[in-house]
Amino acid sequence: MPELPEVETVRLGLNELILGKKIASIEVLSEKSMRSARSDVDAFAVGAVVKDIDRRGKLLILHLDNNYSILVHLRMTGQMVYVDQSTRFGAGHPNDSLIHSLPDSSTRIICTFDDGATLYFNDQRKFGYWMVVPTSQISEDAFVAKLGPEPLLPEFTASVFSERLNRRKGTNIKAAILDQTVLAGVGNIYADEALFSAKIHPSTLVANVAEEQREELHEAIVDVMNLSIQHGGSSDKNYVNAEGKRGSYLTFAQVFRREGQACVVCGDTIQKIRVAGRGTHICPTCQQLSIKRRTQK
DNA sequence: CACTTGACCTGTCCGC
DNA sequence: TGCGGACAGGTCAAGT
Known part of the structure; x- marks a missing residue:
């Protein structure tokens, strides 16, 4: 994708x-x-x-x-x-x-x-x-x-990101960063990877994501995208580049498509859950639910 | 208005 | 082996 x-x-x-x-x-x-x-x-x-x-x-x-x-x-x-x-x-x-x-x-x-x-x-x-x-x-x-701001441009600062998130205070953080009007370019893979890196549970209500966590998430989004570009992107099933070749980023992914495997940080088992209508990968230990979360079916 | 869910598609995988 | 159904997810329309 x-x-x-x-x-x-x-x-x-x-x-x-x-x-x-x-x-x-x-x-x-x-x-x-x-x-x-x-x-x-x-x-x-x-x-x-x-x-x-x-x-x-x-x-x-x-x-x-x-x-x-x-x-x-x-x-x-x-x-x-x-x-x-x-x-x-x-x-x-x-x-x-x-x-x-x-x-x-x-x-x-x-x-x-x-x-x-x-x-x-x-x-x-x-x-x-x-x-x-x-x-x-x-x-x-x-x-x-x-479309929201381009995450890899210098004007996409942590404070800009935080302001953009406030457009979606009532939903969970994963739905917010997948929203292309909040910022442009994040999809399911990088949403999961960035939230893991920032140690934020994807179901956390935006309003409950503290400013420091927003800063961490901002950095994680930028880092994970830059790392992926260095490795030619992610090829889950279909993706190939202009020469018909696959990308290798998923070998570096820490949670995406890694359900059942050990978390590289704490050793707990990566789980696949459903958030914002999407298959979502988390480490239940590293990504604790903070305070209240958006209730999911 | 804010948010969530279903539709759009088609190939693949799983269970019976 | 065959078949039905669930699933994959970016975006938009429809529903709550």
Whole structure:
């Protein structure tokens, strides 16, 4: 499930692979994966050159040279995989590599460039999307306009984080940090990892998270995301980078998908519970419930 | 208004 | 082996 570190890894990869390339065609295999009209895709994306690649939270933004941009959201199972002659047939790619079998049954959009290279948008569950929009209107997009601050920018300070949390005083801390309007980019993996690192139980009511704990959580979110980017993100099931390769962060994860294992800090057994409607991983000893918590069903 | 739950999808896994 | 159902989770719409 691509969260900020995975999307950032894809962005870094695409920056090395498709900048300056001219889009020759865009084939839409699944209508709901392309939110723009066919006529807009043809008029404003086909024929344009990829100028720059940006990211806002979990949203990938391909800036074209004609003042239009392609917004790409990977949601849960989206992949952006680049293939050209050298990667398809060249050295360094094992025979079982994903790129040798593309397109496959999950391919939803095929973008070809005028040099013969191809960018595949795969999305098993069809939750993700591409959208062609005028660059000047991105900030007015309903989703973009509501996004909270970027956690990896210097202006995202502990006090900004604390203020943002106060928008959701009545809910639990996990639901609050998953809320993209509070801050942009945290998903289920990094929510669990950051809360463990900060020793906060995910069911704790936001109003009951002390200022010092908020500072610890702020630091944990930033640290866990930076560490993940260094390791190419997390590949639970579907995620791969722009070269079709998996990320290795989950080998460093301390609680996510580690239920039944011993906590690296105290040795207690990691549990999987349900918080904010999500599978949630905690160490019951390290993450004690402080005072009252948000009641859960 | 604030918050929670269900829907959207499809592949996988589990129990019978 | 086959089948039904639960499950995975980012976001939005609907419900409380």
